[in-house]
Amino acid sequence: MKVLRTPDESFQNLPDWPYEPVYTDVTAHDGTTLRIHHVDTGPDDATETVLCVHGEPTWSFLYRKMIPVLAGAGHRVVAPDLVGFGRSDKPTELSDYTYERHVDWMSQWLVKNNLRNITLVCQDWGSLIGLRLATAFPQRFSRIVLANGGLPTGDPPPNEAFLKWREFSQTVPVFTTAKIIEGGCVSKPLAPEVLAAYDAPYPTEEYKAGARIFPTLVPAGLDDPSSRPNRDAWEVLRGWTKPFVTMFSDSDPVTKNGEWAFRRAIPGCEGMPHTTIVGGGHFLQEDKGVEFATAINSFIARHH
Numbered sequence: 656m657k658v659l660r661t662p663d664e665s666f667q668n669l670p671d672w673p674y675e676p677v678y679t680d681v682t683a684h685d686g687t688t689l690r691i692h693h694v695d696t697g698p699d700d701a702t703e704t705v706l707c708v709h710g711e712p713t714w715s716f717l718y719r720k721m722i723p724v725l726a727g728a729g730h731r732v733v734a735p736d737l738v739g740f741g742r743s744d745k746p747t748e749l750s751d752y753t754y755e756r757h758v759d760w761m762s763q764w765l766v767k768n769n770l771r772n773i774t775l776v777c778q779d780w781g782s783l784i785g786l787r788l789a790t791a792f793p794q795r796f797s798r799i800v801l802a803n804g805g806l807p808t809g810d811p812p813p814n815e816a817f818l819k820w821r822e823f824s825q826t827v828p829v830f831t832t833a834k835i836i837e838g839g840c841v842s843k844p845l846a847p848e849v850l851a852a853y854d855a856p857y858p859t860e861e862y863k864a865g866a867r868i869f870p871t872l873v874p875a876g877l878d879d880p881s882s883r884p885n886r887d888a889w890e891v892l893r894g895w896t897k898p899f900v901t902m903f904s905d906s907d908p909v910t911k912n913g914e915w916a917f918r919r920a921i922p923g924c925e926g927m928p929h930t931t932i933v934g935g936g937h938f939l940q941e942d943k944g945v946e947f948a949t950a951i952n953s954f955i956a957r958h959h
Contacts, residue, residue, distance in 0.1 A: 656687040659745045661856050666742060669852045671719045676742055681763035683746075684756065691764045692742035693735035696722060701731035703797070703955055704770055709734070710779020710804070712832045712866035713938065714741025716852050720944025721776075721951075728952040730774075735764060737784065739865015741856050749868045754881040757872075758787045765792060774798040774955055778940065779910075780869055782806065787884070790891035798898040798958060800951055801917060803910045803937055806889060809874035809882045816908040821870040830863045832856075839937035841906050849941075892921050898958040899923035902950055904935025904943065928954055 666676075674694035681689050694715055705725050707718045715734035725732045736743040738760050739752060746752065761784055773796045777785035782804025789796045807813070813821070824830070833853035837845045845853075857863050874882045892899075899921050901914035918924045930950055935943040 656683055656685055656751055657747045658687060658689065659747055659862050660690070661742060661745070661858065661862060665855045665858060669716065669855065670846070670848045672716060672852070674722075679764050679767050681760050681767070683751075683760070687746075689738055689744045689746070689760060691735060691738060691744070691760065693733055693764075693768075694722070695731070695733050697726040697731035698729055701729055702772065703729075703774060704731045704733060704772055705774045705776055705951065705955075706770060706785070707732065707734040708775070708777045708781030708785040709737065709740070710781045711869040712740070712830070712835055712863075713779075713853065714856055716741065716855075717938065717940045718944070721940055721948035724945055724948035725951065728955070730952075730955070733768075733770065735761070736856075737761065737780070737865070745856075745862050745865055747861055747864055749864050752865050752868045752872065754783070754872045754874070755884065757784050758791075758884075761788060762791060765795065771795050772797050774800060774951070776800045776802070776951060778802040778804050779937070780804075783873070786892070787888055790888040790895075793891065793895075793897075796897070798900075798955065799895075799923070800900055800902055800954065801914070802902045802932070802939060802947065803904055803907050803913075805910060805913045805916070806885055806892070807874050808885045808889065809876040809879045813873065813875055814909070817870075817873070820909065821873070824867055824870040829860065830867050832863065832866060836938060836941070839907075840941050841934055841936040842942045845941070889920070892917070895921050895923045897923050898927055898954070900927040900954050901929045902932055902939075902947060904932040904937070904939040906935060907937040907939075909937055928957065
């Protein structure tokens with residue numbers, strides 16, 4: 656497996672991003688060592704860990720408006736970069752990436768960092784991977800916050816908005832990471848330095864294999880190799896009694912109404928402060944990060 660590592664200088668002078676990188680090594684299927692990056696901040700005596708998992712094609716920088724609000728409430732905040740994104744290593748071949756490998760890599764990362772008493776905050780692919788982690792290691796998770804995400808099994812098939820995005824991602828000659836993120840926001844244009852930060856992990860197209868392949872890894876039918884593992888995870892969720900809240904935004908065509916599958920099926924959703932984040936697009940962390948983080952703090956405080 657050929658692996659690229661974005662140079663450190665690419666990440667200098669990022670706006671509102673004072674965090675020192677933390678790295679964890681995991682092992683790929685062929686024995687290759689992959690380095691996963693995360694940020695880790697908050698009070699030393701924090702008892703709660705908020706795990707913020709990003710999606711596609713973002714990285715932990717997406718949570719920069721939320722981290723100070725969450726840490727300010729006394730929580731430890733951990734925000735990793737998925738393999739292929741941010742400061743984490745980037746295998747160069749599209750075929751290096753599968754859904755199950757992503758789950759394996761992040762499972763190794765979770766166990767090596769021994770995270771416990773976790774409030775999972777997940778959006779987009781952060782949900783597809785984060786919910787698999789929560790159902791595989793339920794003893795480590797205390798609460799779940801799901802935003803603009805899901806856990807698809809291929810039944811029902813993806814909606815038209817997603818299918819258009821999938822086709823675009825595979826055919827566009829240059830995968831314009833920052834502009835794609837901006838397109839999923841309500842508050843635009845994004846500032847030039849913010850766009851530059853979203854592009855920072857990818858000096859050339861060769862670094863973008865993970866970002867580009869992700870849309871094809873979403874299960875689109877029951878014959879998908881990740882359909883069965885996701886159905887198994889849903890069985891765990893159907894017995895999930897710990898607090899589970901949905902915080903979807905009001906302006907995301909891709910995940911619109913996706914919260915209802917969870918609210919109907921998961922016992923832990925009953926009586927929770929489900930909310931709609933007004934004025935948020937697909938990337939509600941970018942559009943309404945402070946409001947989103949404030950709602951998470953309130954949820955943790957109420958369901959301690």
